Amino acid sequence: MISSKEIKRKPDQDASKHYDSVIDKVLQKLDTVCKEVIDRTNQNNQQENEEARFGQQVKQKPMNEERKEKEENALLLQLAEKDKGRLHLFIKLVDYMTVETLVSINQTSMSMLLEEMKKERKNGLFNTAVNFDVQIFTPDEKEISEHLKCLLDDMIVVMRNTARVISHQSMIGYIKNTKLGELLSEQKENKDCIADVQGIITDSIEYQNIKNEIFEKVTSDFQAAEVYVNTNYMRCKPIYEFLNTWNQGDFENKEHTLDIIKSHVMELKKWLADINFYIKDIAKGILNVDGKKIKNKLQPQVVTKLENFKDYLYKLMQKKANQTLTTLQTYTSNLSKNPQNLKEYAEFIEAIQEAEQNIKGLETAKIEVEAMHSLLKSKFDLNPLKNSDIVMMDDIQAEYLRLTLKIKEAEELCKERKQEMMKKHEAEFIKFITNIQNTTSSVNKGKLILEETQPADALQQLNEIKTRSLDRFKELDKNYQHYAKLMGLSVTTNKDLQELEATYNDRRMLWTHSDKFNKLYEDLQKNIFTTLNVEEIEKEMKSYEIGILKLRQNINNLSKEGRDKVLDQHANRVGNVSQFMPVIQALGNKDLRPRHWKKIFEDLGSAWQPGKTFTLQELIADGVMNKKDKIEEISAKASGEASIEAQIEDIKSKWSQLSFIVNHYREAKDKFIIGSLDDIIAALDDHQLKVQTKLGTRFVAEIRPSC
Structure with missing residues (x-):
């Protein structure tokens, strides 16, 4: 199938040649007729002239014949002149007939096309494939309509390009001195002698009606095809x-x-x-649904x-x-x-x-x-x-x-062997309990209960007990309980294993606390005091004290003497450090300033210089515990002064952000008045009250000048 673009590029040259050959034949016949009319006029005039010129030499005829012949010649000349004067009307008539014939041919062709489109047929004139994408048909209605439009336009182009008889070059001599000739001269200047045959065709009512029927046929057939596709093809979408x-x-x-x-x-x-049932080729009017x-x-x-x-x-x-x-x-x-x-x-x-x-x-x-x-x-x-x-x-x-x-x-087989396996289970479990009890005793023996043992050595031995015994015992206990369930025996909690685990955990906790306390004690003695994290030290000391209370109850109950030497040693060392905690907390106050440190060292009888470093051991040697109450008083005062300074700084910060609102005074552009003072007065009242309250405290004396 040729596309509409190809049709536009390739007009029907054969049809144009055919129409041109027919017009040429008409022009030849018309030219012959016109020449005959002109020749008749010229022949009559020539005969009169010859008779006038050579009348003396011609043999005279009888007068009645001569008169009759002259009358006939005059009548013929009169008719010839009259025919010559009406040649332009004859040419115009022929032109009208050719144009009417062209228009009639076009309308007949369109009618034939329409009748062809209306025929019932097994195969359509146009093949259109079905798609399941956005566009259902390819080509669709628009493309088929465009194709037919090109076909109709080509039919008109053929007619339009056919020259009209009245404007042909061979007819110009016959009509040039007539009103028709003058009219054609004017048209020649505007349209180059090409008559508006296209307008005659396209403006006709019959052309419009047939054209509308053609495109309505295309639309109706596409609608019918779409209904068929929606009913059948779309089942396969x-x-x-x-x-x-x-x-x-x-x-x-x-x-x-x-x-x-x-x-x-x-x-x-x-x-x-x-697919085989619903997707089939079918003709719908001019369309072949493919x-x-x-x-x-x-x-x-x-x-x-x-x-x-x-x-x-x-x-x-x-x-x-x-x-x-x-x-x-x-x-x-x-x-x-x-x-x-x-x-x-x-x-x-x-x-x-x-x-x-x-x-x-x-x-x-x-x-x-x-x-x-x-x-x-x-x-x-x-x-x-x-x-x-x-x-x-x-x-x-x-x-x-x-x-x-x-x-x-x-x-x-399982039933036969059950009694035998139950006895094995009982014997192995008794041996298992004995091993647990022996391990429990080992946790409270040897170097694990000697105060001279190093914590690292004790923890290493405890790790070995956990790896070699405790973890293995837990796994074995799970197995024995599982065996008992499989054989239908009663299962109870292994209290011996629970006792071993509790004893192990208590002993491990004791040696772990002892090890950590040793490191803390060493830091307290040797590290520069101002680098210590007093809050963390306080938390650790509390955990040690709580741990000692718990361990005294558990470990002492297990020992034969009712006491544990390792625990006693650990408790004594913790207690020795605990007595220093009030002083450590007072000296660890982050609000202490150089003026406070100067007073502290003056009370201790030692010189103070900014940037001085010292340890807790040095403070104890200087008799810090004898000045405990005084140091706690200085620390509390430092906290009170710091609180006042922080509030004063907060008041200063807020006043630095407050601003007075200034408005124009009435209509004056160079005079101003202060606007609303509600926020400023409220802030002033609030801050005055706070300052008066702070001035009444006992911590304001030393910082008053700076405030």
Whole structure:
């Protein structure tokens, strides 16, 4: 099919040549007629002249004949002159007839085209393919209409380019001295002798009516085609959308039931039938609705998806069969063992329980494998299976029967050996409790209860006890409780193990606190006092004191003497440092300024210089504990002064942000008055009250000048 653009670039040259040849023939005949009329006039005039010139030499005729001949010649000359004067009207008539013929041909051609479009036909005049994208038809109504418009325009172009008789060069001599000739001269200057045949055609009512009918026919046929497509083709659009969005890889990466897989296969099978049933070529008026393109696109893709599902289902069947057979063989193997010790007996009972719990699931898996094979056979004609697949399915059936027998045999064996294993469990558990009790005693023996032992050595030994004994005992206790449950014995809490863990934790806490306190004591003695974090020291000391109270209750109760030397030593050392804590807290006050430190050192009888460094040990040597009350008073005063200074700074900051609002005085541009003072007065009242309150405190004396 030629597109509308190609039609515009390639007009119907054959039709133009045909019309030009017809006009040429008309012009030739017309020119011949005109020449004959002119010749008749010239011949009559020439005869009169010859008779006048050569009358003496011509033999005289009878007078009556001569008179009759003259009358005839005069009449002929009169008729010839009259015909000559009407030649331009004759030419105009011929021109009108040719134009009327061209217009009539155009209208007839359009009528024939319309009748052709209205005919019932098996195949349409225009082929349009169906798409499932935004545009349903390709080409669509607009393109077909444009094609027909080009066809109609070309028909008019052929008529328009055909020269009119009246303006042809061969006719100019016959009409040049007439009113018609003058009119044509004026038109020649404006239109170059090309008559407006196009306007005559396009302005006619018949042309407009036929043209409208043609495009209405296109519209109605496209509407009918769209109804058909919506009723039939669109049933297959879900297939198109599925194929554009479906991802086989994502589907296979997830777990799916056989019912879901089967539903997809059935749907794809149905879609293949739907494509063949609903997507068919059909004629709708001038249109041939072509479904081959979309059918050829959808059908192979659906077939490919079915092949993908077949491969996926086959692989899934093989995987499921392998897993099922392996699981059955594993259970059968586990139930074929003869347990000799308590651990093996417990594992044997677990194997029986697991097999009994999963036997139904294995039967379901076996049935599912068989269902997969049935689906492959019925929907994909995959028959027969490979020999290896058939053997595997037979093995699954045989192994399943073997497992059901093994479960019964294993249950009988388990009952026979139960009493023997219960005695073993009792004997091993008594031995286990003895080991726990011995370990508990070792925690309160040896270097772990000697005050001269270094904390690092004690903690190392405790770590070894935890690794070698405590952790292993916990694991063994879980096992023995598990064995007891499997054999139906009562299970109670292991109090001996709980006692061991509590004793171990208390002893470890004591040595851990002792180790940390040693490091704290060393920092207090040697580090520069102003670098110490007094708040953290206070928290640690409280934790040590609380720990000592707890440990006294637990550890002392376990010792034969009713006391623990390591705990006593740790408590004494903590108590020695605790007596210094009030002074440490007072001297650790962050509000102490150089003036305060100067007073403190003056009370201690020592010189003070800014930037002086000192340790707690040096302060104690200077008798700081003898000046405890005085130092606490100075520290409290420093805190009070710091609070006042902070509030004064806050007041200064707020006043630095306050501003007076100034407004124009009435209409004057160079005179101003202060605006609202409500905020300023409120701030002034509030701050005056605060300052008066602070001036009445006992901490303001030394900082008053600076405030």
